[in-house]
Each structure stands twice: as structure tokens, then as C-alpha cells.
Amino acid sequence: MGTRYAPNGDVRIAYEDLGGAGGDPLLLVMGLGASRAWWPAGFVSALVEAGFHVVAYDQRDSGQSTHFTDAEKVSPFAGLLRRRPVAYTAEDMTDDAVAVLDALGWGSAHLFGHSLGGLITQRIALRHPDRVRTITVSAAMPSDAGGLAQLRHIRLGFVIWAARLTAPEGPEGDLAVGLAMARRISSPGYPFDESLARAAIERETAMSRGIRDAAAMGRQTGAPWSGGRLAELRVPTSVLYGEQDPIGRPSAARATARAIPGARLVPLPGVGHDLPREIWPRIVDEVRTLAGRAGAEAAP
Numbered sequence: 041m042g043t044r045y046a047p048n049g050d051v052r053i054a055y056e057d058l059g060g061a062g063g064d065p066l067l068l069v070m071g072l073g074a075s076r077a078w079w080p081a082g083f084v085s086a087l088v089e090a091g092f093h094v095v096a097y098d099q100r101d102s103g104q105s106t107h108f109t110d111a112e113k114v115s116p117f118a119g120l121l122r123r124r125p126v127a128y129t130a131e132d133m134t135d136d137a138v139a140v141l142d143a144l145g146w147g148s149a150h151l152f153g154h155s156l157g158g159l160i161t162q163r164i165a166l167r168h169p170d171r172v173r174t175i176t177v178s179a180a181m182p183s184d185a186g187g188l189a190q191l192r193h194i195r196l197g198f199v200i201w202a203a204r205l206t207a208p209e210g211p212e213g214d215l216a217v218g219l220a221m222a223r224r225i226s227s228p229g230y231p232f233d234e235s236l237a238r239a240a241i242e243r244e245t246a247m248s249r250g251i252r253d254a255a256a257m258g259r260q261t262g263a264p265w266s267g268g269r270l271a272e273l274r275v276p277t278s279v280l281y282g283e284q285d286p287i288g289r290p291s292a293a294r295a296t297a298r299a300i301p302g303a304r305l306v307p308l309p310g311v312g313h314d315l316p317r318e319i320w321p322r323i324v325d326e327v328r329t330l331a332g333r334a335g336a337e338a339a340p
Contacts (some may be wrong), residue, residue, distance in 0.1 A: 229310015
């Protein structure tokens with residue numbers, strides 16, 4: 041149905057209804073610097089077929105949402121280590137998701153977050169527990185680990201590689217950088233789908249600079265969190281992680297699942313930091329099962 045916008049004060053959050061009206065509401069939250077263009081159409085279709093009404097949005101400073109271009113410019117790594125906000129807080133980012141729920145008329149929804157999106161889903165559930173039915177956290181850091189504490193869960197070799205990744209400005213350079221990143225985070229246990237990556241990159245670069253916008257990513261990583269701890273979270277949770285993730289160590293998922301009461305830890309053999317089509321049925325089944333568990337717990 042095309043791009044729509046949800047207001048959060050002066051910020052406009054772009055979102056898109058991806059189908060399944062009448063199903064259980066499911067909000068998709070994508071990762072660092074990445075727009076909703078990175079959600080594979082086939083994965084979304086599988087979620088719709090499983091009975092979900094699926095909506096995806098662009099976090100602030102990504103895609104077609106508001107970008108804070110006048111803010112101080114810092115690298116994503118420097119933003120992570122900041123003690124004060126670069127442009128906004130993590131609480132602001134959680135409120136963006138609620139603004140989308142409000143625009144949709146959804147009182148509450150299931151959340152699926154990948155990478156930074158998985159971190160944000162934890163915080164949405166902590167800050168707005170009445171608006172969240174379940175959270176599925178994929179390839180993410182634990183919300184309780186901030187700044188320097190996150191370094192023990194990150195593979196610094198990837199950080200160094202990403203900082204050195206360059207290509208000429210323009211469409212060809214955008215595609216080259218996007219494909220290099222997509223290959224780097226891909227799953228060693230499954231074939232790399234270049235056509236799927238190209239489609240996402242071309243759609244994203246039509247909206248914004250995406251993963252080439254280091255300043256935007258620095259503002260996102262530089263959004264500090266001062267909210268609740270994961271031990272306080274009472275939302276049914278599944279924590280998914282690729283056993284061969286080149287960005288985050290398995291310790292990140294284990295720490296997240298260990299901290300959240302009742303969370304289910306789901307290792308994915310052969311998977312990197314992406315969502316290969318071969319595991320879509322497994323992930324959809326996890327999301328569907330978790331939703332069923334929440335419904336059973338809510339029943340009188």
C-alpha cells in the first residue's frame with residue numbers, strides 16, 4: 041500500500057503495510073542503518089501465510105524516516121562508546137515504534153527485530169510492556185550491555201573490516217558496498233543469494249544512503265538507554281542467533297536469553313548475520329509458536 045508516515049513529535053517515521061490484514065499484528069524492526077527494504081519479500085509472505093498482519097518501518101535515521109543530518113558526526117563505533125546522546129536517546133527510538141502502532145490503530149503487537157532492531161525490540165517491551173505481545177530477537181546484543189560492555193559480544197575483526205570498506209560515490213559504488221556487506225554477513229552454511237541482496241540494495245538506495253551513511257549509524261549507536269533491565273521483562277521472548285554470525289558472538293544471545301525470565305534460546309546452525317531463505321520456515325514457526333504461547337498465557 042506504499043509508504044505512510046507516523047508522527048512522533050517532529051519526527052516522521054516511515055512504515056509500510058506488507059499484507060495479512062485481519063491476522064495477528066506483527067511489527068518488523070530492522071537493524072543498524074538499514075531500512076525496511078532489507079526484509080525479504082518471501083520471508084514476509086511466509087509470515088502472512090502463517091496468520092500475521094505484517095508491517096515494517098524505518099527507524100529514525102534510516103530509509104524514509106527523519107534523518108538528523110545537522111547533528112554531530114561520529115562513527116558507529118565512537119557512537120557506541122559515547123556517554124551522552126549524539127542526537128537522541130534509545131527511549132526516543134522505542135517511542136517511534138509505538139507511534140507506528142498508534143498510526144495503525146494497533147493496541148499491541150508481536151515484534152520481530154533483527155540486529156539493532158532486536159536490541160530495540162527488547163527496549164520497546166521494557167518501556168511499553170502493554171503494547172507488546174511477544175518479542176522475537178534475532179542476531180542482537182542484550183539490552184543490558186551498553187557501551188564498552190557490548191565489546192565482549194562483538195567480533196572486532198568485522199568492525200575493522202567494515203571501517204575500511206570503500207567504493208566510489210554513485211549507484212555503482214552503492215551497489216558494490218552493499219554487495220560486499222551482504223556477502224560478509226551471509227550464512228556460511230547456505231548459498232549466498234545475490235539476486236535477493238541486489239533487490240534490497242537497489243530499493244534501499246532509492247530511499248537513502250543506507251549502510252553507506254556512517255554518520256546516521258553513529259547517531260543510532262550513540263542513542264543511550266537509561267530504562268529498565270532485562271530481568272524486569274515479562275513478555276514471552278524467543279532469542280535467535282546464527283552460530284556463525286560474523287558480527288556478534290553467541291555470547292550475546294546467551295546473555296539475552298539468560299537475563300529474560302522464561303526466554304527461549306534458539307541456535308541456528310550454519311547461519312551468519314542474515315536471514316537465508318532456507319531457514320525462513322524455521323523462523324516463522326518460532327514466531328507462530330511464540331504467539332500461540334502468549335495467547336495461551338493470556339487466556340482466562
